[in-house]
Structure formats: structure tokens, C-alpha cells
Amino acid sequence: MIELNIHPDDILTFNEVVIAMKEVARDYNLPLRSITGLKMPLQGMADRLGDCNASGNIRLVLRCTVDGEWCEEPLDPKVVWDVAAHELAHLRHMNHGAAFLDFCEELQVAMNNKRPDQRNKLMEKIIKLQKSRDDAASRAKRGGFDAAEAQKEAEAFASAVSRLCLEHELNPNDVDYAAASDKDPVIELKVDYDKFGIEKNKARVAWMETLASHIGHAHFCQILIAPGSNKVWFVGTRSHATVAEYLFGTMVPAISSMSKKAELSYWRSTGCGRGKENKARGYRAAWIDAFVVRLWERFDAVRKEALAAQVAERGISNEVGLMRLEGAVMKVRQYVNDKFAGRKGGAGSLNHRFRDHAEGRAAGRAAADSVNLGKRGINSVMANKQIGSGS
Helix, strand or coil: CCCCCCCHHHHHHHHHHHHHHHHHHHHCCCCCCEEEECCEEHHHCCCCCEEECCCCEEEECCCEEECCEECCCCCCHHHHHHHHHHHHHCCCCCCCCHHHHHHHHHHHHHHHHCCHHHHHHHHHHHHHHHHHHHHHHHHHHHCCCCHHHHHHHHHHHHHHHHHHHHHCCCCHHHHHHHHHHHCCCEEEEECCHHHHCCCCCCCCCHHHHHHHHHHHHHCCCEEEECCCCCCEEEEEEHHHHHHHHHHHHHHHHHHHHHHHHHHHHHHHHCCCCCHHHCCCCCHHHHHHHHHHHHHHHHHHHHHHHHHHHHHHHHCCCHHHHHHHHHHHHHHHHHHHHHHHCCCCCCCCCCCCCCCCCHHHHHHHHHHHHCCCEECCEECCCCHHHHHHCCC
16 A cells, blocks of 8 residues: 555645745755655644755655544645745755754745745736836827826836846746736637538547547647537637647548548458458558557657757746646636536546557558647648648
8 A cells, every 4th residue: 555645635735846946956056856745743743844864855744644644734835835945945054053044044035936826926916017017118109298207107117027027036938928828718619510521420439539638638628528429629728729629620531531541542452352351340440549549649749849848948947847838737627627517417438449450550650650740739731731641
């Protein structure tokens, strides 16, 4: 039996603290090696909410226990974040002297600047200041009797933005990202089957749902399925859902056409057998299964490349880059939970059995490898040529 040192409800908080600790450790060149949870009985919490050893291993308490069982409430988040800073400070000073206390206070400020809740409030304030700055700059540019005053206002707002960014260790990319997120709301986008020439069925189609799920995941969306039909909705930010819908709508008819052509070609090459002599039986289903699976593998690789590119281009940590990419997922998940929580029923999942036809699977994977994927999926201009030319 595996014993977890973190309550399931505290995992998100723990991950946020860990990401912040790794960033602070990097910024201050601290020899941090690992961060894990620590189980602590309630009666012992006054003496120990975390620890650190000379090897750079830190343990944190997020929730205490009573008689071996988790307490109902976690520790105050501020306490956890302050303890995290305290233990990080021990990576430079393994004592509680004056130098340690000064450094600990500095790290508490650094950690607090990276708390998501505090950071979000700060971002909202900065974005409002930026809007006020831009409005004042526009008035100054138009001229008029108050142009000089408007210019002073714009400069004052700009100065306030710069000061806050400097004080809280933010860079323009952080603010731009937050502002862009506010302008990209979550939507439910039903795939327009008529526009893409997709046949409407009164039954669900397993491979189409699998394809939609993979495309949705790759583009930070969730999917909705209508029971008793093959209709699909993508739930995501407007920019992501639009790309996902286009990609799905373009690929479904292409996959259908390509798999039929591949099956016919294989049937002819194996003697055009009938009945039990038909060596192409199961070929098309296996081809589609393999194509969809291989496409998912490639989407996953593209996603990792996007993360690496963001890290390299913006000079941010891998953890922050991942948080930004996953931020859209969390936004969508919250939307779905708020709208559909407590509703009974739903489409459920289909039991899908993968077909066993070696040649069909090999051909399907090869066809998926021929698709030209860009950073945001298939190139919108070349999509039909790219995925419609397979055989």
C-alpha cells in the first residue's frame, strides 16, 4: 500500500508552491534538490511545519493529522507559503541567526509575489492601469485643450505600471499574457457538419469521438457529445476551440476518404478476395484506429515543442511555461464544472475495440506521419492538400 503524504485536496496548492519554490531557488541560486509532503500530527505542528536538510531536500506540511487521519481543513495557505520561504532560506543559512532572518524575509516577499491568488489580483490592477494609460495616451494624441494634461496622466500611469512590475518581479510578457487571457473567453463551439461535409448519423461513432478527444486535448479543449448522434462540441477559449473545430471538421472527411482508398488499394493488391478469402477484412478499421492514435502522439510532441519554444523565446522557466499552457485547460475545466456540475446522465463513453490488422495499422500510422502539423495544428491554408492527398 502506498501512503501519500499529501491530501488529495491539497495537490493543486502543493504544485503551486513547488513551482514557486523552484523559481525562487533558481533566482537566488539555491541548491534545491527536492520538495515533498510531510505528514505531521496536529499536536506536533507547533514545532514542525516543514524541514530542510543539507542535501537540499525540503518537506512541507499542508494538512495535519489526528490519530493518523487527515484533518478536515488544511493549513492556512499563507502559513504554507511562509514556511516554504523559511525552508528555502535554510539552503543558504542552516541556522536561525540574523543573516537567516533577513534572507528569510526577502524570500517570503519573493514567494508571495508568485502566489497565484496574489498574482492574479496584481495582474488585474496592472491591466486596469494599462488601460487608463492607453486611454490617456489616446486623448493626448488627439490634441485639444487637455492634451498636455492627458500626456501627464499617461506618463503617470506608465510609471505606476513600471513600478509595480519592478516591485513584484514581473515582466511585460507576464502582463501581456494575462491581458490576452481576459480577451479570450470560453465558448461552446458545435462543429458545423454541413460546412465540412460530414455525414450526420443518429448513432455515435467511436473513432470520431476519439479523434475529437485527442484534438481537443491538444488544443486545450474539452468535448461534449450528444447522446444518440455523432455531433461534437468543443469547449475552450475562442481561439483554441476555433482551431480545434477546423481541424476536426477537415480531418473527419479526409480520414474517411483516405481509409476507403487505402482499403480498396490493399484489397486489389491481395487478390480481390471475397468472403473468407478477403484479406482486407478489418483493414479499414485498423487503419483508422492507428491513424488516430499516431496523430495523437504527434499532437503531444507538437505540444511539448510549443512549451520548449515558449521557454526559449520568453526566457521563462519550464514550470511557468507549462502553467501558462495548462492555464487554458483550467479555465475550460472551471467553465464545464460550473455549467454541468450536478447534472445526471450524459453521453458516457463508448467501448471501443481496436482492430487487429497489422498491414492496416502500419498503413494508418504511415498516413498520419504524412500529415503536416504546425504549432497550432494543421496549417489552415494547406490543410485540405496535406491530409487529402494520402492513400
